[in-house]
Amino acid sequence: MSSAQGGAYERPHRPARPEAALAANRRSAIRQAALRLFAAQGYRSTTMADIGAAIGIRGPSLYKHVASKHELLAEIMIGTMEQLIAGNIAAVAGADDVREQLRRSVEAHIRYHARHRLEAFVGNREIGSLEQPAQDRVLGRRSDYERRFRELIERGAAEGAFRVQSARIASYSILDMGIGVSSWFHEGGEFTVDQLAYQYGDIALRVVGARPLGGSPDPLCE
Amino acid sequence: MSSAQGGAYERPHRPARPEAALAANRRSAIRQAALRLFAAQGYRSTTMADIGAAIGIRGPSLYKHVASKHELLAEIMIGTMEQLIAGNIAAVAGADDVREQLRRSVEAHIRYHARHRLEAFVGNREIGSLEQPAQDRVLGRRSDYERRFRELIERGAAEGAFRVQSARIASYSILDMGIGVSSWFHEGGEFTVDQLAYQYGDIALRVVGARPLGGSPDPLCE
DNA sequence: GAGCTTGGCTACTGGGCATTAGCCATCTCA
DNA sequence: TGAGATGGCTAATGCCCAGTAGCCAAGCTC
Numbered sequence: 001m002s003s004a005q006g007g008a009y010e011r012p013h014r015p016a017r018p019e020a021a022l023a024a025n026r027r028s029a030i031r032q033a034a035l036r037l038f039a040a041q042g043y044r045s046t047t048m049a050d051i052g053a054a055i056g057i058r059g060p061s062l063y064k065h066v067a068s069k070h071e072l073l074a075e076i077m078i079g080t081m082e083q084l085i086a087g088n089i090a091a092v093a094g095a096d097d098v099r100e101q102l103r104r105s106v107e108a109h110i111r112y113h114a115r116h117r118l119e120a121f122v123g124n125r126e127i128g129s130l131e132q133p134a135q136d137r138v139l140g141r142r143s144d145y146e147r148r149f150r151e152l153i154e155r156g157a158a159e160g161a162f163r164v165q166s167a168r169i170a171s172y173s174i175l176d177m178g179i180g181v182s183s184w185f186h187e188g189g190e191f192t193v194d195q196l197a198y199q200y201g202d203i204a205l206r207v208v209g210a211r212p213l214g215g216s217p218d219p220l221c222e
Numbered sequence: 223m224s225s226a227q228g229g230a231y232e233r234p235h236r237p238a239r240p241e242a243a244l245a246a247n248r249r250s251a252i253r254q255a256a257l258r259l260f261a262a263q264g265y266r267s268t269t270m271a272d273i274g275a276a277i278g279i280r281g282p283s284l285y286k287h288v289a290s291k292h293e294l295l296a297e298i299m300i301g302t303m304e305q306l307i308a309g310n311i312a313a314v315a316g317a318d319d320v321r322e323q324l325r326r327s328v329e330a331h332i333r334y335h336a337r338h339r340l341e342a343f344v345g346n347r348e349i350g351s352l353e354q355p356a357q358d359r360v361l362g363r364r365s366d367y368e369r370r371f372r373e374l375i376e377r378g379a380a381e382g383a384f385r386v387q388s389a390r391i392a393s394y395s396i397l398d399m400g401i402g403v404s405s406w407f408h409e410g411g412e413f414t415v416d417q418l419a420y421q422y423g424d425i426a427l428r429v430v431g432a433r434p435l436g437g438s439p440d441p442l443c444e
Numbered sequence: 445g446a447g448c449t450t451g452g453c454t455a456c457t458g459g460g461c462a463t464t465a466g467c468c469a470t471c472t473c474a
Numbered sequence: 475t476g477a478g479a480t481g482g483c484t485a486a487t488g489c490c491c492a493g494t495a496g497c498c499a500a501g502c503t504c
Binding site for chain 2: 450454
Binding site for chain 2: 042170173175176190
């Protein structure tokens with residue numbers, strides 16, 4: 001599945017370049033191919049030759065565009081955490097009520113894990129493949145992200161809006177169910193991303209024992 | 223971190239055998255060491271030399287006890303799924319009410335993921351490292367396990383005990399929060415296994431919108 | 445106590461892989 | 475138009491690793 005075929009290369013030495021504008025996209029094409037392969041085969045099982053083949057060049061040619069295989073992984077993983085955190089900050093800022101803040105946070109979390117399932121999947125599976133200092137950077141952001149959920153739930157509990165035995169376990173539950181989405185969701189399945197986000201928002205509010213906001217009662221307590 | 227050190231071996235060629243009874247335990251010691259290393263470093267990054275070193279022998283000597291590295295992984299993963307399914311069957315058989323069946327199923331799920339966190343962790347991360355037919359066997363059992371939860375929730379909903387928008391999503395949520403436990407739980411932390419199982423049981427009942435069983439109301443609805 | 449079994453060991457085989465070296469065709473732009 | 479930049483390529487380097495071959499010491503059994 002992975003390595004080059006020994007001798008006998010079929011491609012001509014110098015294929016007519018399809019389009020000139022491709023050059024600028026080369027790097028992002030490599031990143032996309034790497035992401036797809038890391039998700040499908042794992043980082044360690046993906047070779048530079050595989051990534052090259054996915055965009056029609058040889059493995060060593062990749063080094064004209066990227067510094068190393070590890071750099072590709074590190075970029076994916078750090079970028080993922082940055083986007084998750086940015087999404088969470090925006091979600092919390094978009095509402096005043098703690099229930100609504102939690103709902104929006106969960107919806108953003110689910111949306112990301114559905115829309116960027118490969119990034120999220122790789123981001124969760126390959127932490128151990130990261131070398132330092134990239135690993136510490138990713139783990140640090142991951143802690144920040146978790147803390148944001150935990151503190152939101154603690155605040156909701158302090159205000160009497162939520163009722164939980166442990167904010168830590170409630171936050172882990174909610175985060176982990178989102179992470180799971182990245183391993184089974186696929187576009188065109190039973191649910192759209194929006195439906196998914198909404199349903200998980202409901203579930204999260206149940207998990208924290210949210211009291212109804214305004215008029216509409218929680219489905220559990222009507 | 224992994225390979226042998228070139229030349230210069232310090233151990234004598236024939237160490238006095240510590241105890242005769244060790245021989246019988248050799249195979250399980252190897253399995254345990256492999257499990258620990260697979261969890262810590264990943265299957266691909268763990269070498270036979272690593273596993274051997276963990277029990278004080280050389281890599282090639284392992285082949286006197288096991289057929290291949292892959293066999294070690296396959297045993298761990300198939301065994302894990304068998305135990306999860308057996309635990310679920312026992313949990314469901316232990317109660318008549320569907321709420322109680324769900325609670326016991328979730329408690330068994332959580333207990334397994336806390337007590338056998340390495341097995342569960344490896345079992346979830348290394349599916350792609352399994353070769354056929356082992357991979358299909360594991361995936362088949364995994365589907366069975368998921369279906370058992372889904373059908374239990376569907377039954378509860380049909381009986382009016384649960385209220386969910388999608389039994390599939392509810393079951394995935396519950397399973398995924400348990401899987402998450404295997405990545406953060408450690409003995410001696412904030413919670414005991416029993417406390418964890420009980421709390422997750424509560425959370426699962428909230429997720430499915432369970433109506434109170436008998437006298438005691440759900441904490442959310444009192 | 446001799447031969448078989450067990451379970452170590454070292455050396456080796458056959459292969460894979462990230463990365464580097466160095467070549468060269470095309471393109472760009474002065 | 476020609477020199478440098480760009481981005482391919484093949485070959486080579488250096489390393490790692492699963493698994494095999496074959497040796498050998500200790501224990502067991504008859």
